[in-house]
Amino acid sequence: MVTGKIEVDRWLRIIKDSIAYSRAAVEKEAEKIADLSKSYERSLCLSDFTAKRIKKKLEEQGVDFWIRYLGQPYHFTPLEILKRIMAKREITRQEAEALIKEHIRFIQEYVYRKPFPQAVDEWSRRKLYWIPRERIEADKSWKEH
Numbered sequence: 001m002v003t004g005k006i007e008v009d010r011w012l013r014i015i016k017d018s019i020a021y022s023r024a025a026v027e028k029e030a031e032k033i034a035d036l037s038k039s040y041e042r043s044l045c046l047s048d049f050t051a052k053r054i055k056k057k058l059e060e061q062g063v064d065f066w067i068r069y070l071g072q073p074y075h076f077t078p079l080e081i082l083k084r085i086m087a088k089r090e091i092t093r094q095e096a097e098a099l100i101k102e103h104i105r106f107i108q109e110y111v112y113r114k115p116f117p118q119a120v121d122e123w124s125r126r127k128l129y130w131i132p133r134e135r136i137e138a139d140k141s142w143k144e145h
Contacts, residue, residue, distance in 0.1 A: 011096065012096055015082060023053075025050075026054055030057030031057075031061075033063070075123075106123055
């Protein structure tokens with residue numbers, strides 16, 4: 001941020017390592033959940049957005065599993081979008097650079113100034129033009145109670 005230069009290749013290398021680590025963690029987590037769930041008739045597992053990948057691994061092991069998402073809607077941050085794309089397919093340098101720049105703006109303009117959940121809410125309201133304003137205000141007033 002200080003120099004204004006973006007080393008796209010370095011970002012992509014770090015993100016690829018992060019994705020590999022995340023995949024290994026999901027494997028390990030799914031094994032642990034499958035093992036623990038054998039002892040119970042019914043189990044509950046709280047997870048982040050890796051739940052879909054955990055579900056796939058558990059189903060491969062014959063574990064009955066369903067997902068319920070809380071806190072909807074959640075809009076992925078630029079870095080989360082970049083990671084999701086890279087986990088599914090090759091990304092062009094231009095796409096990666098645009099998302100990295102947006103991530104840096106997101107950090108500078110929102111995260112430095114507010115707690116992360118508020119930063120994501122405000123970023124979503126300002127950047128994601130397709131979200132109806134009435135929905136945003138209803139979600140905001142609900143969260144304040």
